[in-house]
Amino acid sequence: MKDGRVSVRLRGYLLIETKIGFRLSAYLRTLSCRLTLSEGKDIDFDEVGFTEDLEAEYKFNTMVHGFSASAVTDLASIRNTVAKLRLDYHISFTGHPTEEPDCLELIVPVLRRPTVYGKW
Numbered sequence: 001m002k003d004g005r006v007s008v009r010l011r012g013y014l015l016i017e018t019k020i021g022f023r024l025s026a027y028l029r030t031l032s033c034r035l036t037l038s039e040g041k042d043i044d045f046d047e048v049g050f051t052e053d054l055e056a057e058y059k060f061n062t063m064v065h066g067f068s069a070s071a072v073t074d075l076a077s078i079r080n081t082v083a084k085l086r087l088d089y090h091i092s093f094t095g096h097p098t099e100e101p102d103c104l105e106l107i108v109p110v111l112r113r114p115t116v117y118g119k120w
Contacts (some may be wrong), residue, residue: 043071046071082107090102
């Protein structure tokens with residue numbers, strides 16, 4: 001960013017295993033994510049979203065939705081590395097208390113991209 005902070009953007013897909021297709025926005029109660037860099041710095045994403053329409057045909061009991069998230073952090077720079085991505089979500093079909101939030105943790109690549117200002 002021009003102010004010296006680092007902009008972090010995630011793009012990917014949510015693959016939801018289910019025996020029936022459903023409208024994700026009708027049942028997804030919460031969705032948030034955090035990236036933990038190898039040096040221990042946590043980046044909480046303030047904008048997290050998904051595409052309403054399926055990105056691929058419903059097959060093999062799997063729905064595919066586009067996923068994106070963005071954050072701005074006070075890091076001076078970022079380098080190519082790996083990090084831990086934690087995705088917290090709560091899908092509830094009935095509102096019953098046994099349908100609790102869940103999470104997914106993955107090791108993901110962090111790849112530095114040039115800025116629009118031409119600086120690294």
